[in-house]
Amino acid sequence: MKTTILKSTCIALLMGSMFSCDVLDVEPLDSYTEDGIFTDANLTESYVTMNYTKPRNGWSRSSLRFVCDESMENFNWAGAWTINTGGMTPDQLGGLNIWSDYYTNIKNCNIFFSNMDKVETIDEPRRSWLIGEATFSELITIWN
Numbered sequence: 001m002k003t004t005i006l007k008s009t010c011i012a013l014l015m016g017s018m019f020s021c022d023v024l025d026v027e028p029l030d031s032y033t034e035d036g037i038f039t040d041a042n043l044t045e046s047y048v049t050m051n052y053t054k055p056r057n058g059w060s061r062s063s064l065r066f067v068c069d070e071s072m073e074n075f076n077w078a079g080a081w082t083i084n085t086g087g088m089t090p091d092q093l094g095g096l097n098i099w100s101d102y103y104t105n106i107k108n109c110n111i112f113f114s115n116m117d118k119v120e121t122i123d124e125p126r127r128s129w130l131i132g133e134a135t136f137s138e139l140i141t142i143w144n
Contacts, residue, residue, distance in 0.1 A: 034111065034115065035118075037115075038115040038116070038118040040121070041121040041122045041126075044112075044116075044119050044122065044130065045126075047108070047112060048134050048137070049133075050108070051108055051109060052137065054102070054105040054108075054141070083096075102141050105138070105141045106138055106141055106142065109134045109137055109141075112130075112134045113131075113134065116130070
């Protein structure tokens with residue numbers, strides 16, 4: 001009985017000490033953090049430029065001819081088969097589900113606007129240019 005209590009106490013103390021360690025609190029090696037992006041001028045410019053790749057029309061790998069009676073797409077790319085069979089519903093949009101990309105673009109622009117003051121290595125003309133690009137990117141996304 002005493003050994004069970006002693007083992008349980010040791011295990012509890014060991015587990016409790018592991019929670020206080022910062023072993024897992026490290027910077028990621030395969031991606032950039034928000035603080036890392038907005039302290040470097042080149043990374044900030046790349047962050048704004050990345051938003052140009054987000055807007056799309058829904059027909060990324062397919063074309064409109066595959067969702068009509070002209071032809072039949074065998075591989076169901078972009079959800080053409082779902083549309084042809086009448087299975088498209090608000091939660092099953094197939095290749096037309098572009099909203100997550102649009103909301104990601106708006107979120108990225110808002111993150112840029114809230115962190116632009118952290119970047120001290122960009123001169124004023126380039127700063128104005130980046131703010132203009134992010135504003136245009138956000139507005140064109142909202143307009144679509």
